[in-house]
Amino acid sequence: MTDDVRDRVDAALSAFLDQRGGEWPAQAPHDVLGVLRRFVLAGGKRLRPAFCYWGWRGAGAPDADEVIVAAAALELFHAFALIHDDIIDDSDRRRGEPSVHRRLAVRGAAFGRHAALLCGDLCAAWAEQMFHECGLPPDRIAGAHPILARMRTEVIAGQYLDLAAAATTVSAALTVVRLKGARYTVTRPLQIGARLAGGEALGEALAAFGDPLGDAFQLRDDVLGVFGDPRVTGKPAADDLREGKPTVLIALTREALPSARRDRFELLFGDPGLDEEGAATLREMIVATGALARVERMIGERRDEALSALEAACLPDDARKELSELAVTAIDRSH
Incomplete structure (x- = not known):
């Protein structure tokens, strides 16, 4: 489907x-x-439209x-x-x-x-x-529009935080994850679909599923931005490192770096002229500090939290099944 x-x-x-x-x-x-x-x-994966559609179906509305x-x-x-x-x-x-x-x-x-x-x-x-x-009926569109508007505001606020390099701590980086990626990818599309169907009461249950799943999606995106295969992701693997993108992965690395290696990390990270040798050095530091392993654990924890919330939500069986499969697609991916 x-x-x-x-x-x-x-x-x-x-x-x-x-x-x-x-x-x-x-x-x-x-x-x-x-x-x-x-x-x-x-x-494009078309995840946002898919979550919107299954938010609609999850609210009991028929295909349309x-x-x-x-x-x-x-x-x-x-x-x-x-x-x-x-x-x-x-x-x-x-x-x-x-x-x-x-x-x-x-x-x-x-x-x-x-x-x-x-x-x-x-x-x-x-x-x-x-x-x-x-x-769709104008009243249903009007009912869903506030969620659409909130999604747009969150995305731009998250992008501004990302641009301002304000995510220097793990907590701040997770805020960017939630605003810029998580809610915009999963939670808000789900809620928009449900609102279009008149399912306002599902909002909290969909957020309990969508927020951790969206976090996991964005954390996976950040891992792929450093360790992904460019032939699969369609983007150069070192772009995030050259840009100095302040992700959770980088915040965890900085927290755990020995002082003897910190100067070297800061010299390379964010260097627009970073070559592949320098990128390999940064990747080695990220792995050696345990930051990559910690992010993978965070992804797994959030996936489990999302699937538990999905199981508890009052949804039709077909919607639950499709949303479970979408969750796997969103997290276990190479691009």
Whole structure:
């Protein structure tokens, strides 16, 4: 069923983008639409739409094309977040292809960044339009919109904390995890789907499942950002290290580093010119301090907490089964 949802979400996105292309002003260059369409439709796990759909089904609502459209809107918001994130991080690649600002840098790097910012803004605006025009009753859309708005605020607040390098402790890094990734990936999409179905009473139970699962998802993402295979993740493995991304993995490493190695770590971490030898040294330090093993334990603990909450939630059996499978997909992954 999850693959079916993904295919339907892709079809909904394709149809929506086709409609927007027909409305594009004739006086404006159309090349940007091709770049944006390719980025939105080129892969992606479609986890947020899937969680939204199963939040809807978990609230007892039947399958409906309208909720697929509403769920697909979350993928457009995700595209906005990724495009802007790649600009902020100066990332060259995303999903195995040049990032949007690199692809648009036909008139120089500054032009590419500015054009990509506009693409991200357009995705955010289109996400709002797609959500409101999904075809569900207006009162249901209005009921779910506060959760959508809260999700957007949390993502941007988390991104700001990440940008400000405020996550220098494990506690602060976990706050970024929760705001920037966890709730935006799992909890809020689940709650949006349930609200669209009129299932407001499920909010706390879905959060009890979604928050720890989302934490585990983001912690896995941070591990892959340092130890993942670029051929699988679609991004250079050393980008997070060159950027100096303040993750839980790094906070744990700093806590456990012997003083004799701390200066070397700080010299390499966050160096834009970090080469593979330097990245290998940082990875060795991360492993040697036990930080990687501790993050893996944290992932396992949060997975178990999420699955226990799912078992206790008052949900239809088919929704519980699909959400359990989505949990495995979100955590046990290589990209």
